[in-house]
Amino acid sequence: MIRINGLSHHIGPAPILHDINLTLPRGKLVALIGPNGAGKSTLLRLIARLEPLQRGRVEIDGLDLASTPTERLALAMAVMGQQTQIASRLRVAELVGFGRWPHHQGRPRPADREAVENALEAFGLGPLRHRFLDEISGGQAQRAHLAMTFAQGTDWLLLDEPLNNLDMAHSRALMARLAELVRGSGRSVVTVVHEVNYAAAWADHIVAMKGGRIVAEGPADTVLTEQVLSDLYDTPIEVSRHDSRPLVLHHHWHDQLGAPYPKASDADRFPLH
Amino acid sequence: MDRTAATLIAALMALLAAASLVWMFQGIGGGNRAFILHLRATKLAGLVVVGAAVGIATVLFQTVAANRVLTPSIMGFDALYVLLQTGLVAALGVAGFAALPVAAKFLAEVAAMSLLAGLLFGTLLGRGARDIPRTILTGVILGVLFRSLSTFLARIMDPNAFAVVQSVSFASFGSIDAALLPMAALIMAGCVAGALWLAPRLDVLALGREVATSLGLRFDRLVLVTLGLVGMLVSVSTALVGPVAFFGLLVAGLAHGLSPSARHAVLLPVAGLIGAAILVAGQTLFERLMGQTGTLSVVVEFAGGLFFLFLLLKGRVR
Numbered sequence: 001m002i003r004i005n006g007l008s009h010h011i012g013p014a015p016i017l018h019d020i021n022l023t024l025p026r027g028k029l030v031a032l033i034g035p036n037g038a039g040k041s042t043l044l045r046l047i048a049r050l051e052p053l054q055r056g057r058v059e060i061d062g063l064d065l066a067s068t069p070t071e072r073l074a075l076a077m078a079v080m081g082q083q084t085q086i087a088s089r090l091r092v093a094e095l096v097g098f099g100r101w102p103h104h105q106g107r108p109r110p111a112d113r114e115a116v117e118n119a120l121e122a123f124g125l126g127p128l129r130h131r132f133l134d135e136i137s138g139g140q141a142q143r144a145h146l147a148m149t150f151a152q153g154t155d156w157l158l159l160d161e162p163l164n165n166l167d168m169a170h171s172r173a174l175m176a177r178l179a180e181l182v183r184g185s186g187r188s189v190v191t192v193v194h195e196v197n198y199a200a201a202w203a204d205h206i207v208a209m210k211g212g213r214i215v216a217e218g219p220a221d222t223v224l225t226e227q228v229l230s231d232l233y234d235t236p237i238e239v240s241r242h243d244s245r246p247l248v249l250h251h252h253w254h255d256q257l258g259a260p261y262p263k264a265s266d267a268d269r270f271p272l273h
Numbered sequence: 274m275d276r277t278a279a280t281l282i283a284a285l286m287a288l289l290a291a292a293s294l295v296w297m298f299q300g301i302g303g304g305n306r307a308f309i310l311h312l313r314a315t316k317l318a319g320l321v322v323v324g325a326a327v328g329i330a331t332v333l334f335q336t337v338a339a340n341r342v343l344t345p346s347i348m349g350f351d352a353l354y355v356l357l358q359t360g361l362v363a364a365l366g367v368a369g370f371a372a373l374p375v376a377a378k379f380l381a382e383v384a385a386m387s388l389l390a391g392l393l394f395g396t397l398l399g400r401g402a403r404d405i406p407r408t409i410l411t412g413v414i415l416g417v418l419f420r421s422l423s424t425f426l427a428r429i430m431d432p433n434a435f436a437v438v439q440s441v442s443f444a445s446f447g448s449i450d451a452a453l454l455p456m457a458a459l460i461m462a463g464c465v466a467g468a469l470w471l472a473p474r475l476d477v478l479a480l481g482r483e484v485a486t487s488l489g490l491r492f493d494r495l496v497l498v499t500l501g502l503v504g505m506l507v508s509v510s511t512a513l514v515g516p517v518a519f520f521g522l523l524v525a526g527l528a529h530g531l532s533p534s535a536r537h538a539v540l541l542p543v544a545g546l547i548g549a550a551i552l553v554a555g556q557t558l559f560e561r562l563m564g565q566t567g568t569l570s571v572v573v574e575f576a577g578g579l580f581f582l583f584l585l586l587k588g589r590v591r
C-alpha cells in the first residue's frame with residue numbers, strides 16, 4: 001500500500017497541501033476526485049517523486065520515497081502526468097517502448113518487446129504504431145502515453161486524468177482495462193477523474209480532495225452523496241441510483257443558466273508571489 | 274540499429290573518406306612529398322576533430338536544452354572559453370603563459386571549462402527555466418558579458434598579450450593549432466565514447482524531465498554530465514580553430530533532418546560525420562580548388578546563420 005504521513009506542500013508562499021495523512025490500499029482501483037486546484041495533481045506528483053518532498057513521508061509497499069533509488073521506484077510505480085508533452089520526434093511504438101526502460105536500461109530483451117506489443121494491442125494502437133506522435137490525434141496520443149505506462153508493468157499505476165481527450169468508448173474501455181488489471185492481476189491503480197460517474201461505476205475506493213485537504217474517502221456509496229458532492233464542488237448536484245450504484249446528475253440544472261462560477265477554493269485564494 | 278541508419282552512416286563515412294583523399298592527394302607531386310603529406314594530414318586531423326566536436330556538442334546541447342535553435346556558442350560556451358584563456362594570460366603574463374607546457378595548460382582549461390559549463394548552464398537550464406526566449410536571451414547576454422570581459426582584460430594587458438588573445442578569438446579553419454592536436458583528438462575521442470555510452474539514457478532524457486524521472490532516470494545528474502561533455506568538446510574546437518557560432522546549428526539541423534531515428538546512438542555519429550565531412554570538403558573546395566584559405570569559416574557561418582533565421586522564422590524552435 002501507499003502510506004502518506006504528514007504531507008504538506010508549498011509553492012512559493014502558497015500552501016498547496018495541508019498535512020495529508022492517507023493510506024491507499026493495494027489491489028484496488030482508487031479514484032481521486034475534487035474541484036480544479038484542489039491539489040490532486042500535486043499529491044500525485046509528490047507520490048510519483050516528480051516534485052521534491054518538502055515535509056512528510058511517503059512509502060510505497062514499504063519503500064521510503066525519500067531514500068529509495070529512483071531506478072528502483074520506477075519498477076514499483078508507473079506514472080502518467082496530466083499534460084505530457086514530448087519534444088522529441090518519436091513514433092508511437094518507440095514511445096511505448098520507453099515504458100520498458102526501467103527493466104532493461106537500453107538493452108531490450110524479448111520479454112520487453114512482448115510487453116510493448118501487448119500494450120500496443122491493449123490500446124488499439126497496432127495500426128498507429130509507425131505514426132509520429134505529432135501526427136496523431138489528441139486522444140490517440142493519450143492512448144500512446146497510457147500504453148507506455150502500462151508497458152512498464154509495475155504494481156502501481158498513478159494516472160492523472162487519463163480520460164482526457166478520450167471518447168466515450170475509449171473512456172469506458174480504459175476504465176474496464178484498469179478494473180481488469182486490479183481484479184485480474186492484483187495491481188493497484190490510483191487515478192484522478194473529473195467525470196465522477198466513471199468513479200461511481202468502476203472505483204473500489206474514492207478519495208475526495210478540496211483546498212489541499214482530504215475531505216472524504218471511502219466506497220462510492222459513502223462519498224458520492226448529494227451532500228458531499230455539493231459541498232465538494234460548491235454546486236448543486238443530484239445523485240440517483242442505477243444498477244445499485246450512485247449515478248451523479250449535473251447536466252440538468254436549466255435554472256442554473258448564468259449561474260456564477262463556483263467560488264474560489266482555499267488554494268486559489270492565496271497570492272502566489 | 275536499423276538498416277537505413279547504418280546505410281546513412283556508411284554513406285557519410287564514404288563521403289568523408291572521399292573528401293579526405295582529395296584533400297590529401299590533390300595536386301601533389303615533386304620533391305617534398307612527405308613533408309606536404311604530413312602537413313596536410315595534420316590539418317585534416319584538425320578539421321575532422323573540430324567538425325565532429327562541434328556537431329556532437331551541438332546535438333548534445335540541444336537534447337539537454339530540449340530545443341533545436343540553441344547551440345553551445347549561441348549560449349556563450351566558446352566566449353566562456355575565450356574568457357578563461359584571456360584570464361590565464363592576464364594572470365600569468367605572456368611569458369608565463371607561453372612557458373606553461375601546452376598539454377597541461379590545455380587539460381586544465383578543458384577541465385575548468387567543463388566544470389563551469391556544467392555549473393553555469395546546468396543552473397540556467399535547470400528547474401523551470403525551459404522557457405525558450407528567456408534562455409536564448411540569457412545566453413546571448415552571457416556571451417556578450419564574457420566577450421566584453423575578455424576585451425576588457427585584453428585592453429588592460431600589453432599589446433603582446435592582446436595579440437595572443439586575439440589569435441583565439443576568431444574562427445579560422447586555415448590555421449589549426451598543431452601543438453594541441455594530439456591532446457585535443459584524445460579528449461574528443463574520450464567525449465565521443467562517453468556520449469555514445471550515454472546515448473540510451475540521452476534518449477530518455479529527451480522525453481523531458483517528467484517522463485524521464487518517472488522512468489527512473491537521474492535527470493539532473495545526466496544534464497550536468499552532458500553539459501560537462503559539451504564544455505569539453507567546445508574547448509577542443511575553440512582551442513583548435515577559435516569560436517564558431519552557427520556552424521553547429523547547421524550540422525545538428527542536418528543530422529536531425531537526415532537521421533531516420535531520434536536515437537542518440539544514430540544521431541551522434543551522424544552529426545559528428547556531417548560536421549567533419551562539411552569541414553573537410555569545404556576546406557578542400559575553398560583552399561585547394563579556389564585558392565581561398567580563409568573563406569570556409571565565413572561561408573559555414575553564413576550558411577549556419579541563414580539556417581538559424583530560417584528556424585526562427587518557421588517557428589521550428591523545438
Ligand SMILES: Nc1ncnc2c1ncn2[C@@H]1O[C@H](COP(=O)(O)OP(=O)(O)OP(=O)(O)O)[C@@H](O)[C@H]1O
Nearest residue numbers: 011016035036037038039040041042043267268272
Ligand atoms: N507551478 C505552480 N505554481 C504555482 N501554483 C501552482 C503551480 N502548480 C499548481 N499550483 C497551484 O496549486 C494548487 C493545486 O494544483 P493542482 O494542479 O494540484 O490541482 P488539481 O487538483 O490537479 O487541479 P485540476 O483539476 O485543475 O487538474 C492550485 O491552486 C494551483 O493553482
Ligand SMILES: [Mg+2]
Nearest residue numbers: 040041082160
Ligand atoms: Mg490536476
